Amino acid sequence: MATTPALHDALLDFTSRENWDKFFALRGDGDSFEWYAEWPQIKAPLLSLLLGEEGTEILVPGCGSSSLSEQLYDLGFRRITNVDFSRIIVADMLRRHARVRPQMRWRVMDMTNMQFPDGSFDFILDKGGLDALMEPEVGTKLGMKYLDEAKRVLKSGGKFACFTLAESHVLDLLLSEFRFGWDMTIQAIASEPSSKSAFQTFMLVMVKGKMGVVHTIKSLVDQSAEYCNMQQANAVIHALQNENKIRESHNSGVDILFSLRDLQLGAIGDLKVIVPGRRRQLILGEQGSSLYCYKAVLMDAKNQNETFVYHCGVFIVPKARAQEWLFASEEGQWLVVESAKAARLIMVFLDSRHASADIDVVKKDLSPLVMDLEPEYPEETDPMPFMMASDGVKQRDILQEVTSEITGPMVVEDVLYENVDGDQSCMSEKMFRRLIFKRSSGLVQSEALLIRESPSDETDSKTKNSSASSKKKSQKKGLTGSKDSLRVDHSYLGSSYHSSIICGLSLVASALSAAASSGERVSTTIVGLGAGSLPMFLHGCLPHLNIEVVELDPMMEEVATKYFGFSMDEQLKVHLGDGIKFIEENAHSEPNGKDSDAVRILIVDVDSSDLSSGLSCPPANFVEDAFLMSAKKFLSAGGLLIINLVARSSAVREMVISRLKAVRRV
Numbered sequence: 001m002a003t004t005p006a007l008h009d010a011l012l013d014f015t016s017r018e019n020w021d022k023f024f025a026l027r028g029d030g031d032s033f034e035w036y037a038e039w040p041q042i043k044a045p046l047l048s049l050l051l052g053e054e055g056t057e058i059l060v061p062g063c064g065s066s067s068l069s070e071q072l073y074d075l076g077f078r079r080i081t082n083v084d085f086s087r088i089i090v091a092d093m094l095r096r097h098a099r100v101r102p103q104m105r106w107r108v109m110d111m112t113n114m115q116f117p118d119g120s121f122d123f124i125l126d127k128g129g130l131d132a133l134m135e136p137e138v139g140t141k142l143g144m145k146y147l148d149e150a151k152r153v154l155k156s157g158g159k160f161a162c163f164t165l166a167e168s169h170v171l172d173l174l175l176s177e178f179r180f181g182w183d184m185t186i187q188a189i190a191s192e193p194s195s196k197s198a199f200q201t202f203m204l205v206m207v208k209g210k211m212g213v214v215h216t217i218k219s220l221v222d223q224s225a226e227y228c229n230m231q232q233a234n235a236v237i238h239a240l241q242n243e244n245k246i247r248e249s250h251n252s253g254v255d256i257l258f259s260l261r262d263l264q265l266g267a268i269g270d271l272k273v274i275v276p277g278r279r280r281q282l283i284l285g286e287q288g289s290s291l292y293c294y295k296a297v298l299m300d301a302k303n304q305n306e307t308f309v310y311h312c313g314v315f316i317v318p319k320a321r322a323q324e325w326l327f328a329s330e331e332g333q334w335l336v337v338e339s340a341k342a343a344r345l346i347m348v349f350l351d352s353r354h355a356s357a358d359i360d361v362v363k364k365d366l367s368p369l370v371m372d373l374e375p376e377y378p379e380e381t382d383p384m385p386f387m388m389a390s391d392g393v394k395q396r397d398i399l400q401e402v403t404s405e406i407t408g409p410m411v412v413e414d415v416l417y418e419n420v421d422g423d424q425s426c427m428s429e430k431m432f433r434r435l436i437f438k439r440s441s442g443l444v445q446s447e448a449l450l451i452r453e454s455p456s457d458e459t460d461s462k463t464k465n466s467s468a469s470s471k472k473k474s475q476k477k478g479l480t481g482s483k484d485s486l487r488v489d490h491s492y493l494g495s496s497y498h499s500s501i502i503c504g505l506s507l508v509a510s511a512l513s514a515a516a517s518s519g520e521r522v523s524t525t526i527v528g529l530g531a532g533s534l535p536m537f538l539h540g541c542l543p544h545l546n547i548e549v550v551e552l553d554p555m556m557e558e559v560a561t562k563y564f565g566f567s568m569d570e571q572l573k574v575h576l577g578d579g580i581k582f583i584e585e586n587a588h589s590e591p592n593g594k595d596s597d598a599v600r601i602l603i604v605d606v607d608s609s610d611l612s613s614g615l616s617c618p619p620a621n622f623v624e625d626a627f628l629m630s631a632k633k634f635l636s637a638g639g640l641l642i643i644n645l646v647a648r649s650s651a652v653r654e655m656v657i658s659r660l661k662a663v664r665r666v
Contacts (some may be wrong), residue, residue: 035128035161037201037633039071040129041189045203047075049159050123055079059121059153061111061146062129065089073101073126081121083109086191098285112145117561119155126150127163134170143170147177151208160206163189165199166618175243179213179250180267183207186240187220188227200229202236211266214250217243258282263298264372274343277302279330284348284369287651291365292354297347298373299337300609309375314370316362316388317349320417327389340387343377346370352497352646355444356616359388393417399433399563406553408439408609412449412563414486431486432494433564435531439609444530447494448564450486490536490563497644498534501603504642511599521546521571521600525634527579527622528606529556532566539572545601547572550579579606580627587633600639602631616646617655623656628663 050056052348054076060069063082073080082105084090090108097104109563111129133142150160160178164170178184189201202221209215219240227233250256250267256266258280268280278300285293301308317327326332327347337345354362363386374384395416403409416431435446493499505512515522522545526535529551538545551557554576560566568574575582581601608619621627622643631641643660647653 078103081105185218212269280514311340312344338415404555411436449492531564532560
């Protein structure tokens with residue numbers, strides 16, 4: 001039905017009570033209104049669901065002024081409860097139906113917060129209500145609240161029929177929210193022959209079943225049939241195919257990585273009940289609801305007859321220890337559960353995403369997330385305890401604490417880990433030197449392996465650095481052995497993201513090989529020096545690279561040289577200055593070296609001091625279109641751009657990737 005301009009303006013926001021009141025006031029009394037799916041088209045499929053069940057308790061949320069309820073009432077379905085949050089429309093509908101349909105009930109009520117007991121209704125009939133709540137600008141919050149309420153007030157075995165245009169954001173929510181424990185069917189509603197509607201209406205029916213059971217969706221939407229909007233119908237068919245693949249994977253026995261929402265929806269059964277020996281992997285947190293995301297494992301102790309100290313506990317595993325057998329293997333994890341003396345243990349694994357986070361911030365962030373995983377235990381009143389494995393550092397020796405006007409306070413320290421790659425035999429020999437930026441709550445910016453020099457190297461080193469050696473001799477107390485005999489091993493990459501950067505060079509492997517064979521120099525620019533580990537590694541492994549490092553902070557060069565063995569020569573130089581300006585100013589210059597035909601490489605390895613943008617690396621201006629265009633001009637044909645991208649937000653990460661793709665196409 002068409003609307004006037006005034007009515008259209010009244011409904012600029014479908015989620016606003018005030019707008020609906022204004023809309024119904026403008027329409028006046030006594031006239032029904034259908035957004036889509038008129039009674040003649042939905043009568044047959046709807047009655048097939050209600051056949052022989054005239055005594056069914058029916059709920060119609062967001063009833064508006066639709067004639068749907070009166071049509072059903074006149075066919076013998078008398079136990080119908082209609083709710084709407086507009087007092088104007090409920091008052092109008094009462095006036096219209098109180099005498100002629102006295103058993104029909106009307107309530108002024110928000111359908112996202114209904115005042116009905118659990119399991120009050122046999123049948124819920126939604127005709128456009130969910131669609132109205134799912135304004136793209138609002139997101140899924142209201143839609144999820146409404147569906148939670150609908151599922152709560154529906155009896156076991158009850159049916160939820162939803163008439164919808166099945167736009168992608170609405171359909172995605174329905175498919176995921178009714179994935180576990182619901183039997184779902186979908187069909188297209190036939191259009192009236194004279195109708196010129198641009199949209200196809202669909203009816204989804206969900207039957208409330210056993211929690212945790214996953215059914216494939218029964219679809220009556222035929223790809224070969226004719227619909228008023230074939231593009232819309234094909235999108236629905238494609239979404240159903242993808243959803244059924246997900247559901248089949250849940251039934252395949254594969255170890256699925258669940259979301260917290262999956263568990264709240266009953267993916268593994270009732271979370272309030274402990275199931276001995278149950279173990280499930282999950283992701284905790286998401287954008288908008290928490291600062292970070294966490295990989296976790298929920299484990300219910302195998303022997304529930306034991307005496308437990310805690311009915312539920314959280315065990316945090318730091319990144320440095322996440323690969324140890326005790327925490328990485330299922331067998332080891334059960335040992336942790338046993339030693340923790342908890343009936344249920346939630347193991348949370350920290351990784352590079354949490355490197356800048358203070359542990360108290362992590363605990364505060366996790367607290368509301370793990371509350372939904374706590375089993376029901378009436379006698380327990382104490383808060384859920386947080387336990388933690390140590391960071392794996394057995395011994396620590398701080399060499400230097402300095403403060404830069406640009407980078408802020410920094411710490412250089414030598415550490416001895418309790419365990420390195422699970423190799424217990426060489427623990428006393430594995431020492432690392434770390435550079436920590438305190439501005440990011442203890443971010444380990446660089447980590448380098450320390451090795452002992454051979455006697456001849458040690459003699460040369462002492463001759464060249466006698467003053468430094470004298471100073472260090474007074475600090476011998478600390479890590480095992482004398483520091484005089486230790487040096488950084490530049491053939492070892494201590495940071496995993498550096499390994500990823502090196503892997504990226506495989507994209508130009510043939511060009512690098514050709515340059516090495518012909519004696520050409522490959523111009524390589526690295527923005528961000530850090531401790532110098534990456535340029536020194538590249539310099540040693542790929543001597544035909546001409547490496548120029550651009551570093552904003554002069555103190556970084558001092559720290560890298562003094563503590564991490566960084567040194568320059570003809571093929572490795574440092575330019576002190578702004579990395580973005582450097583790339584812009586050299587965007588049209590020829591590569592360094594005697595040949596300009598070789599491939600050019602640009603690596604951006606800079607951390608951000610401002611985390612408000614959602615980016616930990618690089619700073620936001622390094623992924624703006626202006627810099628990316630300069631980087632493209634800076635690179636020769638076939639050149640390679642590598643960016644160390646660390647984004648907490650998946651939306652920010654996707655945005656950066658989209659920009660990179662767009663610039664590449666230009």
